[in-house]
Amino acid sequence: MRTSESFVPGLDGVIAAKTEISFLDVDREKIVIRGEDLIELAKDKTYFDVVHLLLEGDVPDQEEKNKLEENIKGYYSLPDDILPTFNLLPKGMHPMDGMRTIISLLAGYDADIENRSHNENKQRAYKLLGQLPFITVNSYFATEGKKIVSPDEKLGYSANFLYMITGKKPSDLEVEIFDQLLLLYIEHEMPNSTFAARVIASTNADMYGTLTGAISSLKGNLHGGANEAVMHMLREVDTVDGFEALIRHKLQNKEKIMGFGHRVYMKKMDPRATITKEALRKLCERDKDYTLLEMCEAGEEIMREEKGLYPNLDYYAAPVYWKLGIPIPLYTPIFFSARTAGLAAHIIEQHDNNRIFRPRVAYTGKSY
Numbered sequence: 034m035r036t037s038e039s040f041v042p043g044l045d046g047v048i049a050a051k052t053e054i055s056f057l058d059v060d061r062e063k064i065v066i067r068g069e070d071l072i073e074l075a076k077d078k079t080y081f082d083v084v085h086l087l088l089e090g091d092v093p094d095q096e097e098k099n100k101l102e103e104n105i106k107g108y109y110s111l112p113d114d115i116l117p118t119f120n121l122l123p124k125g126m127h128p129m130d131g132m133r134t135i136i137s138l139l140a141g142y143d144a145d146i147e148n149r150s151h152n153e154n155k156q157r158a159y160k161l162l163g164q165l166p167f168i169t170v171n172s173y174f175a176t177e178g179k180k181i182v183s184p185d186e187k188l189g190y191s192a193n194f195l196y197m198i199t200g201k202k203p204s205d206l207e208v209e210i211f212d213q214l215l216l217l218y219i220e221h222e223m224p225n226s227t228f229a230a231r232v233i234a235s236t237n238a239d240m241y242g243t244l245t246g247a248i249s250s251l252k253g254n255l256h257g258g259a260n261e262a263v264m265h266m267l268r269e270v271d272t273v274d275g276f277e278a279l280i281r282h283k284l285q286n287k288e289k290i291m292g293f294g295h296r297v298y299m300k301k302m303d304p305r306a307t308i309t310k311e312a313l314r315k316l317c318e319r320d321k322d323y324t325l326l327e328m329c330e331a332g333e334e335i336m337r338e339e340k341g342l343y344p345n346l347d348y349y350a351a352p353v354y355w356k357l358g359i360p361i362p363l364y365t366p367i368f369f370s371a372r373t374a375g376l377a378a379h380i381i382e383q384h385d386n387n388r389i390f391r392p393r394v395a396y397t398g399k400s401y
């Protein structure tokens with residue numbers, strides 16, 4: 034018989050699914066995606082290489098990659114009659130909530146929505162990946178009361194994404210670093226949002242509804258929302274001394290420091306953060322201004338000494354976004370946009386081999 038002793042708060046360490054998609058091998062410091070290490074892939078592969086790996090099962094050759102890009106680019110624009118909805122989003126609404134609304138609306142434009150076959154789900158995922166830069170960027174502009182911007186189909190995926198955000202043609206270095214950020218955010222085994230997606234998908238819910246649940250999960254500051262919180266914290270002060278004092282003050286007040294700690298990597302640095310730290314160094318070199326890097330390093334040292342905690346991906350990703358000229362409310366939406374490839378792979382796997390999630394409880398209520 035199962036008793037309350039078998040209950041683990043936060044399901045820490047509990048195996049929730051069998052999957053062929055990904056695994057965090059903390060001992061060997063690998064983020065395994067379909068047999069490949071994401072950290073190795075980040076050195077010389079692109080976001081689309083990993084999209085192909087997740088949804089087709091292997092890293093593509095050039096011809097396969099061109100085909101993938103052509104397929105996804107075919108969906109850069111949204112159905113015309115959705116566009117006025119952007120202007121109905123309340124000003125001041127967070128763009129994550131705007132995106133959640135638009136993705137939900139897309140369900141009404143899928144003529145074959147009840148088809149959950151593997152191939153149909155996969156094509157649906159490609160379509161969404163094509164539409165996401167538009168949805169992400171314009172959820173921000175619309176909620177800021179600004180004009181909707183259009184994609185530039187002549188640009189590559191990441192170049193266009195950045196161009197839509199900043200209105201400027203990005204440099205090669207900026208495109209390379211932004212693409213690497215998308216790659217690092219793409220998939221991470223069973224975080225809260227992926228678990229939420231798999232739970233919802235297990236009722237046979239469609240991809241739009243499932244992603245709507247995942248986006249709600251990802252917005253929370255204990256998960257994807259942490260990258261925005263990190264940047265707000267860095268913006269509170271502008272010197273290394275000021276940042277050190279801020280972190281110590283927060284620790285004294287028993288506050289959590291955003292961007293630190295991780296359920297799986299608790300006693301080690303998130304390997305993705307090592308890469309984003311290097312990206313920050315490159316951007317600091319470009320600007321001949323190392324202040325942000327030095328502030329972050331000082332925070333990292335205090336957290337290691339005082340709490341034995343290490344940065345997660347969001348800690349160094351935040352100042353990288355900042356240096357790329359990206360407005361803070363877009364940090365978590367870009368995370369979600371990148372993660373949609375991983376979420377789609379999990380939704381497809383769940384639909385392909387499903388049993389509804391329905392756990393039990395340890396009852397602590399009135400006696401009966």
Ligand SMILES: CC(=O)SCCNC(=O)CCNC(=O)[C@H](O)C(C)(C)COP(=O)(O)OP(=O)(O)OC[C@H]1O[C@@H](n2cnc3c(N)ncnc32)[C@H](O)[C@@H]1OP(=O)(O)O
Nearest residue numbers: 254255256257259288289290291292293294295296345346
């Ligand atoms: C890409 C991502 O989504 S990565 C995650 C992004 N989220 C954040 O950066 C938010 C800050 N971090 C946290 O809140 C947590 O570390 C989480 C949510 C990531 C993991 O949570 P859990 O595995 O449940 O760890 P939990 O919160 O129980 O922490 C264990 C201990 O470390 C402390 N701790 C963990 N993270 C932090 C932190 N960021 N700042 C200060 N103390 C912390 C806790 O207070 C707790 O201490 P206690 O045992 O004395 O009570």
Ligand SMILES: O=C([O-])CC(=O)C(=O)O
Nearest residue numbers: 221223224225296345346
């Ligand atoms: O794995 C987690 O719990 C959170 C995380 O780092 C991610 O989703 O990338």
